[in-house]
Amino acid sequence: MPLLEVGPLSGGYGDADVFTDVSFSLGVGEIVTLAGTNGSGKSSLVKAILGLLPRTRGSVRFDGAEIAGWSVGERARRGIGYVPQVANVFPSLTVHENLQVIGVDDQRQRIAETYAAFPALEARKRNRAGSLSGGERQQLAIARVLISRPRLIILDEPTANLSPLLVNQVFDIIQRLPSPGVGVLLVEQRAREALAISARGIIMEAGRVCAAGPARELLADGDLARRFLGQYA
Amino acid sequence: MSSGQWIANQVLNGLVEGLVVALVALAITLVYAIARFSNAATGDYLTFGAYVTKGAATWTGSLAAGFVAGMVATALLSVFFYGWVFRRLLQRSHVIALVASIGVAFFIRHTMTLFTGHEPFVFDVPIVRAWNINGLLLQPTDVAVAVAGVASLGLVFALLHFTALGRHMRAVADNVDLARSSGIDTDRVMIALWLLIGAIAAIAGTLVGLKSVIHPEMGWDLLLPGFAAAILGGFASPIGAVVGGLVIGLTHELAAPFVGYSYKLAVSFLIILAFLLWRPGGLFGRVEEVR
Numbered sequence: 472m473p474l475l476e477v478g479p480l481s482g483g484y485g486d487a488d489v490f491t492d493v494s495f496s497l498g499v500g501e502i503v504t505l506a507g508t509n510g511s512g513k514s515s516l517v518k519a520i521l522g523l524l525p526r527t528r529g530s531v532r533f534d535g536a537e538i539a540g541w542s543v544g545e546r547a548r549r550g551i552g553y554v555p556q557v558a559n560v561f562p563s564l565t566v567h568e569n570l571q572v573i574g575v576d577d578q579r580q581r582i583a584e585t586y587a588a589f590p591a592l593e594a595r596k597r598n599r600a601g602s603l604s605g606g607e608r609q610q611l612a613i614a615r616v617l618i619s620r621p622r623l624i625i626l627d628e629p630t631a632n633l634s635p636l637l638v639n640q641v642f643d644i645i646q647r648l649p650s651p652g653v654g655v656l657l658v659e660q661r662a663r664e665a666l667a668i669s670a671r672g673i674i675m676e677a678g679r680v681c682a683a684g685p686a687r688e689l690l691a692d693g694d695l696a697r698r699f700l701g702q703y704a
Numbered sequence: 705m706s707s708g709q710w711i712a713n714q715v716l717n718g719l720v721e722g723l724v725v726a727l728v729a730l731a732i733t734l735v736y737a738i739a740r741f742s743n744a745a746t747g748d749y750l751t752f753g754a755y756v757t758k759g760a761a762t763w764t765g766s767l768a769a770g771f772v773a774g775m776v777a778t779a780l781l782s783v784f785f786y787g788w789v790f791r792r793l794l795q796r797s798h799v800i801a802l803v804a805s806i807g808v809a810f811f812i813r814h815t816m817t818l819f820t821g822h823e824p825f826v827f828d829v830p831i832v833r834a835w836n837i838n839g840l841l842l843q844p845t846d847v848a849v850a851v852a853g854v855a856s857l858g859l860v861f862a863l864l865h866f867t868a869l870g871r872h873m874r875a876v877a878d879n880v881d882l883a884r885s886s887g888i889d890t891d892r893v894m895i896a897l898w899l900l901i902g903a904i905a906a907i908a909g910t911l912v913g914l915k916s917v918i919h920p921e922m923g924w925d926l927l928l929p930g931f932a933a934a935i936l937g938g939f940a941s942p943i944g945a946v947v948g949g950l951v952i953g954l955t956h957e958l959a960a961p962f963v964g965y966s967y968k969l970a971v972s973f974l975i976i977l978a979f980l981l982w983r984p985g986g987l988f989g990r991v992e993e994v995r
Contacts, residue, residue: 521885547887555885561878564871572875573886574868619887 472535474499474654475520475623480529482519488527489515490678497623502645502655504686506662506699507675513658514556516675517627520656521553522546533623552621556628556658559612562601566592569600569611573618581618589614606637613644624648625656630664642668662699666690674699709839714957720846720915722953723853727908728930729937729945729952730860731901737877737940738897739790741801745808746905746930747923752812753778753906754913754922758825767827774906781812782902783895791894809924817920824917849911856907857946860900864942869896877940925969929956932972935979938986947987 478494490512497503507513518524520531522543531538538546547553560569570582570592586593589610595603600611609629616624626645630638638661646668648655659665666672666686674682674689682695689695728746735743756777761770785808793801835842864870872893876883884890905923912922933952937944952972960968979986 523881523885543881543884544887544889547885553885555882558879558882561875561882563878564874568871568874571868572871572883572888574888615886 473497473532474534475656476530476532477516477520478529478531480516480519480526480531482524482526482529483515484524488678489524490519490675492529493673493675493680495673495680495683497654497656499622499652499654500649501670502649502657502668504662504665504669504672505656505658505675506660506665506672507681508699509660511675512678513675514627517553517625517656517658520625521551547619547621550619550622552616552619552624554612554616554624554626554629556631560600560603560608560615563599565597565599566603566611567596569615570618573615575619578618581620585614585618588617605633606640609633609637609641610644613641613648617648622652623654623656625658627658628660629657630659630661638664663690663696706839711958712840714961715954716840716842717846718954718957719950720850720853720953721956722950723850723857724908724911724915724949725926725929725933725952726857726946726949727853727904727911728926729933729949730857730942731904731908732930732934733937733939733942733945734873734897734904735901736934737942738873739794739801739894741790741793741798741805742931743790743901744802744805744927745785745812746901747925747927748809748812749778749782749902749905749923750909750912750926751918751920751923752781752816752909753902754909754918755816755820755825757906757910758827758913758918761827767829771907771910774910775903778906778909779899779902782898782905786894786898813920813924820920822920824919825913826917827914829914845914849915852907852911856904860904861942863900869893873897928969928976929953929972932976932979935976936987938988941986941988944986944988951987 473496475497477496479492480494481488481491483489493516495503505513505516515524519526522541533549533551541549561572564572570585571578575581591607592611592614595607600608603611613626613629629645630641633641642664645655645657657665657669662674666689669686671684672686672689673680674695682689728750731746732743735741753774757770757774760773761767764770789804789808790801793804829845832844835844864874872883872888873896875886875888876890876893880890909923912926929952933948934945936948936951937946952975955971955975956968959971963971
């Protein structure tokens with residue numbers, strides 16, 4: 472059974488659908504890249520999966536259960552972790568407090584593990600998150616989602632606005648995220664680099680899926696590569 | 705009395721008044737930061753708190769018991785109006801919530817005066833001669849008010865910075881969507897916020913009542929200084945609100961002899977005007993950073 476099964480899903484703001492009839496599934500242990508140009512509807516699709524944007528038709532099943540009736544908070548508490556593209560940390564809280572706001576039983580232990588995995592954050596733990604550099608901020612955004620040990624991690628353009636060196640660093644971190652019980656949905660404009668670390672990919676254009684399949688095949692498709700993957704090659 | 709002693713006394717009075725204004729400004733600021741509107745009913749929560757404290761203190765014969773009853777009743781009143789009025793307006797424009805809060809303010813005041821009348825009340829506290837320390841006149845009541853004010857502010861800051869609930873409140877103030885998708889129960893945070901606002905207002909009301917008299921307009925009169933202090937403090941910064949409150953209190957007391965005691969409120973209005981025109985970010989310029 473897939474961890475996440477979407478669709479055919481449509482949704483948007485007000486009267487107009489931003490994305491239409493999108494279907495895909497995601498299993499544990501894999502990274503699935505969701506790519507497409509700006510305005511292709513990928514961020515809106517993610518928001519609809521999270522319950523931050525209304526869907527107009529279709530279903531989203533997590534671990535076999537339809538999640539339409541779950542509140543945003545409930546989705547988080549039941550194992551869907553989300554790292555937004557911007558505003559993904561609480562700027563006026565310290566780094567440590569950003570980790571503490573995730574309510575888990577063995578919080579101390581998990582925060583200690585987080586610092587072991589992200590030593591740069593431990594060095595800044597008393598600083599306000601608003602004062603972090605772009606790379607540190609992105610690390611904190613990912614680290615704070617991992618505290619609750621989500622089963623599905625959704626990352627919305629985690630490398631946007633980062634320098635090339637930091638981009639590689641963040642992709643390294645993402646590559647290590649999947650585990651036997653955990654799947655990752657990676658929304659990226661840097662499609663080539665994202666597909667290189669993914670099992671499968673979905674490419675969206677104007678609110679619809681225009682290509683989907685194993686990442687290797689998508690990368691090998693010359694026409695597709697020219698149209699969608701060339702930007703960062 | 706030398707001019708040095710006169711200034712020292714005015715400063716002392718200003719600080720005590722400032723502590724009360726700081727509580728009002730803190731209640732305004734917390735609602736603005738977390739629920740995102742300017743709550744004009746803050747002043748009448750304060751009045752309600754003072755009346756309940758007075759009533760319960762008279763009935764039980766204990767000011768402490770009255771104080772607790774006032775805090776509990778005002779906290780419940782505050783949550784009631786959140787559930788009845790403000791919760792439905794959260795997704796709408798903050799102007800609608802502001803206008804609704806003015807309605808709530810009048811509703812509370814006029815419903816209350818149906819039962820209490822317009823005559824002022826005073827707390828039955830013994831009248832004690834002021835301590836004279838080298839010409840510095842210290843009223844024991846003022847010392848009690850100051851201690852209670854500082855303790856309350858300390859407790860609120862401890863709650864905000866050292867408890868999970870406080871962190872959740874500050875997280876919601878920073879980014880409500882991220883708070884929700886982080887698994888924070890924002891409904892619980894809102895209820896806790898409004899309970900806290902009610903309790904703070906009741907404390908402020910009781911302290912004002914101890915310093916002077918309890919009357920139906922007491923809270924409404926403090927709304928302008930409260931807003932002035934909140935604006936001075938940057939409007940979304942709790943520390944700013946407290947500093948703003950102290951500055952307003954000091955300004956009132958030091959200006960009063962020159963502009964006349966009945967016009968000292970006008971000083972608050974001038975401060976609001978000056979800051980909104982020339983320094984909308986407040987003393988610390990923090991509006992954008994926090995929001």
